[in-house]
Amino acid sequence: MLCSILSFETNITPGELIIYYELEEGERSSSRGIVEVCPETHRITRFLEKPEEGRTASRLASVVFYCLRRDTLSCMSNFLSLYTRATERTFGLFWEWLINEKKLDVFGMKLPTGFQLIGQVGLSDYTKWLTHYSTKKQDNPAQPIxxxxxxxxxxxxxxxxxxxxxxxxxxxxxxxxxxxxxxxxxxxxxxxxxxxxxxxxxxxxxxxxxxxxxxxxxxxxxxxxxxxxxxxxxxxxxxxxxxxxxxxxxxxxxxxxxxxxxxxxxxxxxxxxxxxxxxxxxxxxxxxxxxxxxxxxxxxxxxxxxxxxxxxxxxxxxxxxxxxxxxxxxxxxxxxxxxxxxxxxxxxxxxxxxxxxxxxxxxxxxxxxxxxxxxxxxxxxxxxxxxxxxxxxxxxxxxxxxxxxxxxxxxxxxxxxxxxxxxxxxxxxxxxxxxxxxxxxxxxxxxxxxxxxxxxxxxxxxxxxxxxxxxxxxxxxxxxxxxxxxxxxxxxxx
Known part of the structure; x- marks a missing residue:
């Protein structure tokens, strides 16, 4: 999927790439990394790792697809030296640090889909979403628009x-x-x-x-x-x-x-x-x-x-x-x-x-x-x-x-x-x-x-x-x- 994404024509300066999507109704922003995106430049202006409700109005969620330039990988060791506790060493917090503190140029691309089954999920989550989309498809089986x-x-x-x-x-x-x-x-x-x-x-x-x-x-x-x-x-x-x-x-x-x-x-x-x-x-x-x-x-x-x-x-x-x-x-x-x-x-x-x-x-x-x-x-x-x-x-x-x-x-x-x-x-x-x-x-x-x-x-x-x-x-x-x-x-x- 990323290969097709990266083939898209862009007018942006070089930087890292984050894929994001719009949360569906009922999805909590506290369960995802949330991004705030400039509508003109597509630059990620702020990254919040699983923020508490009310901390941001954004409903744009980052998922586990990222593209890093080779030079940026060296920042990982700096991050690990600053954050020594295991609970702090998450990829979401790494991006939060890169964007909010290091002010690195990171750009976003939106996918018109959902990524509900990512993270700590179990069989009940799969069953719930299968039922959700099955019902949704029955209610609206590819109707003409x-x-x-x-x-x-x-x-x-x-x-x-x-x-x-x-x-x-x-x-x-x-x-x-x-x-x-x-x-x-x-x-x-x-x-x-x-x-x-x-x-x-x-x-x-x-x-x-x-x-x-x-x-x-x-x-x-x-x-x-x-x-x-x-x-x-x-x-x-x-x-x-x-x-x-x-x-x-x-x-x-x-x-x-x-x-x-x-x-x-x-x-x-x-x-x-x-x-x-x-x-x-x-x-x-x-x-x-x-x-x-x-x-x-x-x-x-x-x-x-x-x-x-x-x-x-x-x-x-x-x-x-x-x-x-x-x-x-x-x-x-x-x-x-x-x-x-x-x-x-x-x-x-x-x-x-x-x-x-x-x-x-x-x-x-x-x-x-x-x-x-x-x-x-x-x-x-x-x-x-x-x-x-x-x-x-x-x-x-x-x-x-x-x-x-x-x-x-x-x-x-x-x-x-x-x-x-x-x-x-x-x-x-x-x-x-x-x-x-x-x-x-x-x-x-x-x-x-x-x-x-x-x-x-x-x-x-x-x-x-x-x-x-x-x-x-x-x-x-x-x-x-x-x-x-x-x-x-x-x-x-x-």
Whole structure:
């Protein structure tokens, strides 16, 4: 096992190696050597040999697999000369001395398994754990793992998320991507989706129509890229993966809305990557401690930008990881210092009914991002000031939501759109988006773009007019729906 472990790619300086695992519920930390590990460098910062309860919050247990460099072996004689009593001369206390007192560089690699039958154990212990795992297997006999991630709508602040701004966004249960992982003999990174990954067509005209609507690339590349990046991440993070194979398949009802200017409006690709990552984490027993939510959002973005060269930002990935209604601060100081922003979940009780409409044919929806990034990077005052204002509107919206002041929130949504319109211009936004905004305003609804384009999100103070508004949008060739927010606490999270 150690040979395969040591073949993993690492970015650490030379040092000793300790293998550790996460204690199961019911295992006492006082029965093991407990390690505290730096999540960034994987360095063992502290070793405690069978500590009393409460001495450390760590549940990471060291086992009897260690790798020592030849030069370090000479430390053994020093240790034995210092500790002369037989009870002090244990390998665990030797490691405690090396790490805590000698400050030797020792690094850790996590194994996604357990080592309960190590140390002073007898037949009763073997019998107990055999019964435990037998029962566990009967209760859950290699069941398929199915996880969903939901589409999101930006309620406030976008597009400033890509410009060190602030945003508020919400996951919605109307649209989702679902990935299923089943253990298998060989590894299959994706079964073709009958609609999104077609290879057979009824005619050349069918091929033309489907390709125009759906684009050329379905979800299979997303599954494969996520698997590749997941293996790379675990290798660099010092996490050994069990040698198990699996088969992936996916489904999604998130509108694709492909055109030459932008790939989609509600971001089906990040949802598929997010759902795939959830499956992989469950399959390999990777916890939030191994891959924190803030880092998980960066991981999803890196799959899209680094592997597939998709232009994307963090907002969508953050919301799909945290789920619910999320406030996000992407200020440059935070991003530079910690590599991610500050993210806070918001209370979703008593939210007013938001609505969403999108173009069935978004071909005229405009080139949303235009040259704004270049203008922002060059420090053009009007663009820089606009991004600051987006952030200020977001803070005001956060207060309005907290106070349940929906009239104020509606006003801020309208201000968000007008500010976006002022810097991107009508030509850039496109006639399709503008028609939807104008139509919504005829019914007294607040309205803004929830993402890159091709869709609008609104808040109508006069709920009685929703039925009329739905009919008007449908007659204009748009799809219209009342948003059903995805509230994580309302159901078991996938």
């Amino acid at each position: 199915t996880c969903r991630s939901y589409a999101r709508v930006g309620l406030m602040g976008n597009p400033s998320d890509g410009f060190n701004g602030k945003t508020i966004a919400m996951t919605i249960s109307n649209f989702w991507a679902e990935v299923t992982l089943v253990e298998s003999q060989t590894l299959v990174t994706g079964l073709p989706h009958p609609l999104n990954d077609p290879t057979e067509f009824g005619s050349l005209q069918d091929l033309f129509c489907i390709s125009r609507r759906e684009g050329y690339l379905g979800g299979l590349r997303l599954l494969q890229a996520t698997c590749k990046k997941f293996y790379q991440f675990c290798s660099k993070r010092g996490i050994a993966l069990t040698k198990q194979n699996f088969t992936l398949k996916y489904d999604t009802n998130i509108p694709r809305q492909v055109n030459k200017y932008f790939p989609l409006s509600l971001y089906h690709h990040s949802a598929i990557v997010s759902a795939t990552l959830k499956c992989l984490m469950k399959f390999y027993n990777i916890t939030d401690n191994d891959l924190p939510k803030s880092i998980r959002a960066n991981f999803i973005l890196s799959v899209e930008t680094d592997e597939l060269f998709i232009t994307a930002g963090l907002q969508d990935r953050v919301v799909q990881v945290y789920e619910g209604l999320v406030y996000m601060d992407f200020s440059k100081k935070l991003m530079d210092e910690q590599g991610y922003g500050n993210y806070a979940s918001m209370d979703m009780s008593d939210l007013p009914p938001f609505w969403l409409a999108y173009l069935s044919d978004p071909s005229d929806s405009g080139r949303i991002h235009s040259n704004i990034r270049q203008r922002w990077l060059s420090g053009e005052p009007v663009v820089v000031e606009a991004m600051k204002t987006f952030a200020e509107l977001t803070d005001q919206a956060r207060s309005a939501i907290k106070d349940r002041d929906w009239t104020r929130l509606a006003q801020l949504m309208d201000q968000n759109f007008e500010l976006r319109r002022s810097i991107y211009t009508d030509d850039c936004l496109g006639p399709g988006n503008l028609r939807m905004v104008q139509l919504a305003r005829q019914f007294g609804s607040a309205v803004k773009l929830p993402g890159s384009g091709g869709a609008v999100v609104g808040l109508c103070p006069d709920q009685a007019r929703l039925v009329e508004m739905r009919q008007a949008f449908q007659e204009a060739g748009c799809v219209f729906c009342v948003i059903s927010p995805y509230i994580p606490s309302a159901r078991g999270q996938n």
